[in-house]
Amino acid sequence: MNSIDRSRRRLAVAAAALAGYVDATGFLSANSYFVSFMSGNTTRLGVDLVANPHTAVVPALLVLGFVVGVFGGALLAAKAGKQRKFAVLCLVAALLAGAAMAGRGAELELAMALLVLAMGALNNTFQRDGEVSVGLTYMTGALVRFAQGLAAKVLGNGGAGWESWLMLWLGLALGAVAGAFALLTWPAYALWLPAVWALVLALLARRIALS
Numbered sequence: 001m002n003s004i005d006r007s008r009r010r011l012a013v014a015a016a017a018l019a020g021y022v023d024a025t026g027f028l029s030a031n032s033y034f035v036s037f038m039s040g041n042t043t044r045l046g047v048d049l050v051a052n053p054h055t056a057v058v059p060a061l062l063v064l065g066f067v068v069g070v071f072g073g074a075l076l077a078a079k080a081g082k083q084r085k086f087a088v089l090c091l092v093a094a095l096l097a098g099a100a101m102a103g104r105g106a107e108l109e110l111a112m113a114l115l116v117l118a119m120g121a122l123n124n125t126f127q128r129d130g131e132v133s134v135g136l137t138y139m140t141g142a143l144v145r146f147a148q149g150l151a152a153k154v155l156g157n158g159g160a161g162w163e164s165w166l167m168l169w170l171g172l173a174l175g176a177v178a179g180a181f182a183l184l185t186w187p188a189y190a191l192w193l194p195a196v197w198a199l200v201l202a203l204l205a206r207r208i209a210l211s
Helices: 006-029 039-053 057-104 110-124 142-156 162-185 190-209
Strands: none
Touching: 006 057, 006 110, 006 162, 006 190, 057 110, 057 190, 110 190, 142 162
16 A cells, blocks of 8 residues: 555545445345455355354355456456456446346345455556556455554554555455445445445546556
C-alpha cells in the first residue's frame, strides 16, 4: 500500500470493500462458507473431514474454484500488460454479473461458483513482478502491517503509512456490512450492485493508467 500513489490506494480500498461485500453475500447464502476468504474455507475443510466428511466437498470445491480464478486472472493480467487492472476488473464485473443472473434464476451453485472465480481473479488487480502486491480478499497481513507500523510509530523508529493498512481493512469490513444489509433487505438485487461496482472500478483503473 505504501509503495503506490494515493489514487491507487483509494482504488485498493474500494476493491477490498467490493471483496467484503461479495464475501458477506456468499457467506449468508451458502451455509456460512466463504467466496473470498480461503483460510476460513480451509479450516472448514479440515473440520468437515473429521466431523462431517460428506460435506467436505463444498469447501474443497470453493478452494479449487478460487485457485482457478486466480490462475485465470493471472493469465489475463499478463496478456493485458499496462492495462491489467482494467482487464482484471472487467473480468470480475462479468463474473459477478453472471452470478447475479444465476441468483435470479435460483441457481445457487452456479452463482457461488462464479462468485468464487471472481474473487480469485480480483487478487490480480495489484501486481509487482507477476506477484500480488496488495491482497484484496484477505486482511490478516494488512492487520499485521498496521499493528507493526503503529508499534514502530509509538517507538519512534518509523511506521509511516500504517494508516493505509488500516484503511484497507476498514474497506473490507464496511463492504461486508453493506453486503449483508443489501442481501437481507433486497435479496433479488443484492448481487447486481457489486457487478456495477466492479465495472466502475475498471473504468477508474483505466483512467488512472492513462493519467
